[in-house]
Amino acid sequence: MEMIGRDKLLFAVNRVLIVLAVAAILAGLYWNEWNAVLNNARILCLSCIGIE
């Protein structure tokens, strides 16, 4: 019985996590983070390649 209770808790946590993640994605897109990520990724990251 205790195992089944723990499973139900994990199931609920999983669904809450999915809802929070989707909400965060939508909030980020609303605040134009797509462009921030895109523009940052398109510029060559000199730190990543070891050039100061």
Place this chain on the structure above:
Amino acid sequence: MQRFWYWLAKRRVIVQVLSAIGLNSYVTQAVTKGLPCPALNCYACPAASLACPIGSIQHIAGARHQVPFYVLGVVGLIGALIGRGSCGWLCPFGWVQELVYKIPIPKLRLPNRFNWTRYVVLVVLVFVIPIITRETWFCKLCPAGTLEGGIPWVIISTDIRQMVGAFYWLKLSILGGFLAWMSVTRRPFCRWVCPLGALWAPLNKASAMRLSVDEDTCIRCNRCQEICPVNIRVYENPNDNACIRCLACVRECPQSCITVGAISWSLETDRAG
């Protein structure tokens, strides 16, 4: 359904090859680099088609001083669905570690006792120092960036070759150190350093994809630990936060008592997978 997982587990290397090619397929990068990559794949790689989530988090949190909702949401959604499954199936740097480990030299089996260090790397190098200094400090030290971005750019660009200085050699020596460690220990970067793995690790327990062990059938032969790339005794905790969901244990278990299933409201459905 278990037959499918067994079939898939035997073909994991094909998925890893396809993932490495797909994540670095070049042609779509003008548009798709706005999408965070479901693995640690450097966006400085000349052919990278997606954005590195750790680099993007550092840029948005550090340089822009904003909460990276979108990137954390994508990472969180992947974690909520498959936990650290991306580490075992999609990460090109994880695959490199597995290839280097195949070098036939004496091996060193290390316990998972100090794997909390990856959380320190996540907090200090991805959030705290970048927020203070406005510099992407994890990227500066990341060996995956050296391998996927630094070395290819120095080979293909004469301009960048002329800019190489002491910092490049420092990055190269960090990569060299990790390559040496990878040759004797399984997946050391994933286990002790990777901040993306640190973001996904706590989600293993509550992810939709789950492993379970039939305790009545398990004979505790430790075959699962022998073949596990992150040294877990699967029968003790099938959804351990170190597990990268590679399913090697599912494939190799002599009793076939490890099963893959989806999280569900009732235990019975979970076991049925």
